[in-house]
Amino acid sequence: MTTRSIPDRLQSPLERSLKSWESLLLLVAIGIFVANSFASPYFLNAWNLSDATFNFTEKAMIAFAMALLIISGEIDLSVAAIIALASTAMGAAAQVGVGTEGLVLIGLAVGLACGAFNGFLVTGLGLPSIVVTIGTMSLFRGISFIILGDQAYRGYPPEFAYFGQGYVWWVISFEFVLFAVIAVIYAVLLHMTNFGRAVYAIGNNATGALFSGIRVGRVKFTLFLLTGLMSGVAAICLTSRLGSTRPSIATGWELEIVTMVVLGGVNILGGAGSVPGVVIAAFVMGLVTFGLGLLNVPGIVMSIVIGLLLIGVIALPRLWSIWKVR
Amino acid sequence: MKKLLASREILLLVAIGVLLAIISLRFPAFVAPANLLVVFNDTSPLILLAIGQMIVILTKCIDLSVAANLALTGMVVSLVNIMAPGLPVLFIIIIAIGFGTLLGMINGLLVWKLAIPPIVVTLGTMTIFRGTIFLLTKGKWVNSHEMSDAFKAVPRTDVLGLPILSWIAIAAVIIFSIMMTRTPLGRAFYAAGGNPHAATYAGINVGKTQFWAFTISGAIAGLTGYLWVSRFAVAYVDVAGGFELTVVAACVIGGVSIMGGIGTVYGALLGALFLGIIANALPVVNISPFWQMAISGGAIIVAVVLNAQANRTKGRIILKRAEHAT
Numbered sequence: 224m225t226t227r228s229i230p231d232r233l234q235s236p237l238e239r240s241l242k243s244w245e246s247l248l249l250l251v252a253i254g255i256f257v258a259n260s261f262a263s264p265y266f267l268n269a270w271n272l273s274d275a276t277f278n279f280t281e282k283a284m285i286a287f288a289m290a291l292l293i294i295s296g297e298i299d300l301s302v303a304a305i306i307a308l309a310s311t312a313m314g315a316a317a318q319v320g321v322g323t324e325g326l327v328l329i330g331l332a333v334g335l336a337c338g339a340f341n342g343f344l345v346t347g348l349g350l351p352s353i354v355v356t357i358g359t360m361s362l363f364r365g366i367s368f369i370i371l372g373d374q375a376y377r378g379y380p381p382e383f384a385y386f387g388q389g390y391v392w393w394v395i396s397f398e399f400v401l402f403a404v405i406a407v408i409y410a411v412l413l414h415m416t417n418f419g420r421a422v423y424a425i426g427n428n429a430t431g432a433l434f435s436g437i438r439v440g441r442v443k444f445t446l447f448l449l450t451g452l453m454s455g456v457a458a459i460c461l462t463s464r465l466g467s468t469r470p471s472i473a474t475g476w477e478l479e480i481v482t483m484v485v486l487g488g489v490n491i492l493g494g495a496g497s498v499p500g501v502v503i504a505a506f507v508m509g510l511v512t513f514g515l516g517l518l519n520v521p522g523i524v525m526s527i528v529i530g531l532l533l534i535g536v537i538a539l540p541r542l543w544s545i546w547k548v549r
Numbered sequence: 550m551k552k553l554l555a556s557r558e559i560l561l562l563v564a565i566g567v568l569l570a571i572i573s574l575r576f577p578a579f580v581a582p583a584n585l586l587v588v589f590n591d592t593s594p595l596i597l598l599a600i601g602q603m604i605v606i607l608t609k610c611i612d613l614s615v616a617a618n619l620a621l622t623g624m625v626v627s628l629v630n631i632m633a634p635g636l637p638v639l640f641i642i643i644i645a646i647g648f649g650t651l652l653g654m655i656n657g658l659l660v661w662k663l664a665i666p667p668i669v670v671t672l673g674t675m676t677i678f679r680g681t682i683f684l685l686t687k688g689k690w691v692n693s694h695e696m697s698d699a700f701k702a703v704p705r706t707d708v709l710g711l712p713i714l715s716w717i718a719i720a721a722v723i724i725f726s727i728m729m730t731r732t733p734l735g736r737a738f739y740a741a742g743g744n745p746h747a748a749t750y751a752g753i754n755v756g757k758t759q760f761w762a763f764t765i766s767g768a769i770a771g772l773t774g775y776l777w778v779s780r781f782a783v784a785y786v787d788v789a790g791g792f793e794l795t796v797v798a799a800c801v802i803g804g805v806s807i808m809g810g811i812g813t814v815y816g817a818l819l820g821a822l823f824l825g826i827i828a829n830a831l832p833v834v835n836i837s838p839f840w841q842m843a844i845s846g847g848a849i850i851v852a853v854v855l856n857a858q859a860n861r862t863k864g865r866i867i868l869k870r871a872e873h874a875t
Contacts, residue, residue: 298668350853353611353668354797354807358849361794365843372839470839478672491666521688523786527680534659534673541663 244488248503255507259514266517273394277464279483279509280402281457282476283501286483287409288453290501292446293484294413296426296493297352299341299447302454303476304363309333309458311367314376314468323382330459331452337363338451342444360477367470376468387464398460402505405453410498418442426493475526482533483508491537508532557804561819565826572830579833586711592825593718594619597773598792599799599817600725601766606800608742608759609809610660610667615770616792617678618652620784622774624682627691627700627784634697641700642775649771650764652678657763661756667763675793682786693782704780714776721769726814738762743810798845799824802852824848 259266266272285302292299312333313326321329337359344355389397413419421442424432433439462468487504489496511532512525573580598615605612626645629636652674659670693701704714711719729735740748741758748755778784803820805812824845831838 344850344854348854348857350857351807354801354853355850357794357797358801358846358853360846361798361842362846362850365840365846368839368842369837372837475676478676481669481672485669491669521683523680523683523688526676527684530673530676530680534665534670534677537665537669538659538663541665545663 245497245500245503248486248488248500248507252503252507252510255510255514259510259517262514263517266514269394271513271517273396273399275509275513276396276399276402278512279505280396280398281460281464282480282483282508283402283505284405284457284460285450285453285476286480286487286501286505287405287498288446288450289480290484290487290489290496290498291409291413291419291422292450293481293489293491294426294493294496295422295443295446296429297345297443297446298356298481299338299352299450300356300477300481301337301341301360301363302450302457302480303473304360304367305334305337305451305454306458306461306473306476307367307470308337308363309455310462310468310472311370311376311470313458313462314379315370317379317383318376323380326379326383327386327459330462331455334451334453334455334458335448336451337454338448339444341451342447345447346440346444364470371468371470377466379463379466383463384466385463387460387462398464401456401460405456406498406502413498418445422446423494426490426495478533479508479529482529486532486536558813558815558819561803561816561823565819565823568823568826568830572826572834576833579830586715588825588829589718589822590712590715591829592821593714594773594777595792595795595799595821595825596718596818597721597769597776598796599803599821600721600814601769602796603800603803603805603812603814603817604725604729604738605667605759605762605766606742606797606805606807607738607809607812608755608762609745610759610762611671611797611807612653612656612763612766613668613671613793613797614652614656614675614678615766615796616789617675618649618767618770619774619777619792620786620788620790621652621678621682622649622771623778623788624685624691624784626775627696627778628685630697630700631691631695634700638699638703642703642772645771645775646768647771649774650768653764653767653770654760656767657760660763661760664756667759679786686786688786691778691784696779696782701779701782704776714780717772717776722814722818729814734758734761739810741809795824795845798849798852801849801856804852804856806856807853820852 289299289302309330313330316326316329341352341356341359344350344359345352386397391397391400413422421432421437424435424437425439425442429439457473461473465472483504484496484501485491486507487496487501489500508529511528515525515528569580578584598619602612602615622645625648626641629644630641656667656670656674659665659674660667704712704717706713708716729738737748737753737758738761740751740753741755745755748758777789781788799820800812800817801807801820802823803812803816803818805816805820827844827848828841831840
């Protein structure tokens with residue numbers, strides 16, 4: 224006789240949050256932090272840690288919008304290409320002497336326009352987002368290649384450097400503050416507004432959501448707009464930090480951003496996930512790449528680690544449940 | 550007759566004819582039979598990969614790791630060739646197909662046994678495969694002089710006026726068009742993607758069918774890996790970088806529906822030829838090769854829009870807006 228324990232009362236809220244994906248991830252993050260500080264003597268240094276945040280702040284900004292998009296059951300693989308196009312547009316404008324405010328506006332506008340284009344193709348024409356954004360991914364970056372070829376734009380105005388290189392206070396960079404502000408905005412948007420509830424509803428059952436009066440198309444279009452906008456913001460930060468634009472800028476970021484979102488506990492099939500999870504996942508990925516960097520591990524090996532993480536975080540719980548059934 | 554005219558393959562054939570006619574107005578030499586054979590030979594790797602990708606897409610999956618599989622297998626056989634220069638090329642080809650099959654099986658098992666979304670699996674394995682090349686070689690190249698003459702000669706050897714590379718592509722088109730239309734497994738691919746529930750009730754194991762699709766795609770990628778590396782007589786980490794998108798583009802242009810269940814070998818062949826002709830014509834027409842990426846991106850989007858229009862008229866739409874929601 225096998226006995227199956229049936230809980231005689233509900234889990235307490237404290238117990239439930241302790242057993243959640245987010246707290247597990249937080250443990251991993253702390254573990255990596257401790258391991259790193261033993262592995263390298265250079266790790267526990269305020270300036271080094273501050274530098275490490277640049278590994279994830281720009282990607283995480285996009286990851287928040289991407290998390291909402293994936294929760295709603297869509298995906299945008301063109302984000303890195305939008306960065307390239309927005310950066311190219313800003314570079315071209317800087318060549319003809321547009322000032323910092325103008326460059327920021329152009330970066331945001333290009334991001335929004337690209338997001339609107341994706342959103343129109345997916346919600347207006349009813350096309351699958353995976354193929355659409357694979358297409359726009361090569362279209363957007365392709366336009367950058369047409370404009371720039373093997374050249375690069377430099378010569379941004381000196382004030383423009385603040386977004387990627389400026390510090391608000393001591394070691395706290397402007398980018399980190401922006402990252403934190405955006406995280407709070409998205410956490411409120413997803414977890415405390417009607418819009419956020421609609422995103423979950425659409426991800427769980429789009430038809431059901433439509434029949435309960437949610438404008439599914441409009442919500443999804445807004446999410447594509449937001450993803451484009453955040454790509455524009457990330458483009459401004461990255462361009463400002465690098466001080467130059469090549470058409471190959473931010474290559475492969477779409478993969479890292481999707482990994483960050485999935486690692487943060489967002490269900491890739493839609494319907495579940497949280498912003499705090501993505502925040503912790505951003506720190507985990509930033510700490511891993513920074514720690515490996517201190518140990519002189521080349522970038523391509525880090526990408527193996529990212530790839531294994533991506534498959535591992537989804538595979539392990541499923542392997543666990545298969546094993547438990549037996 | 551009307552059905553024949555409306556078929557995707559005929560439309561595409563006409564489009565290719567028009568494309569060739571436009572090019573021939575300015576550059577008659579381009580459409581000379583000898584040059585067209587060169588173009589076909591040049592497109593052969595794309596044709597091979599597009600056939601494999603088509604089978605995967607038929608089952609509602611996508612394989613983004615084909616180019617990385619190609620590069621890794623190419624590197625493995627090059628290293629085998631360095632270690633054992635006397636090994637007959639037949640064994641090299643068997644190793645290439647076997648190793649590619651193994652990589653494809655990894656994708657297939659993750660999709661089948663763990664039910665991880667294919668796009669996540671193959672995004673992950675894509676970076677892992679590429680990273681593994683770096684781990685194998687420490688980033689070094691295998692150059693022409695390190696490869697044995699027999700190793701390099703095979704794809705270029707002429708048989709009856711055509712290089713072996715072209716013959717392999719022709720053989721693949723014939724074999725797979727027979728397999729897809731005349732064997733139980735071939736029909737199972739259509740069934741598993743066209744209506745997974747009905748397929749399950751008809752006794753088809755959908756997961757297993759997807760596993761075989763990834764296995765076939767892997768085997769083809771492995772074989773193409775050897776052909777690619779020996780044809781260009783060089784192997785390095787970034788061989789065929791980004792080529793997976795071109796392969797998906799060829800399928801989508803060839804009328805393969807990304808939602809699964811729709812597509813033919815001839816469609817994939819024509820889609821690949823369409824892109825191959827553009828790639829070969831660009832330098833002739835004196836357009837910078839930097840246009841290539843944007844053109845294939847644009848072609849993907851146009852093709853997806855056309856596919857959606859063609860497949861929309863099936864059945865009566867009762868709730869028009871609900872259609873868009875899903």
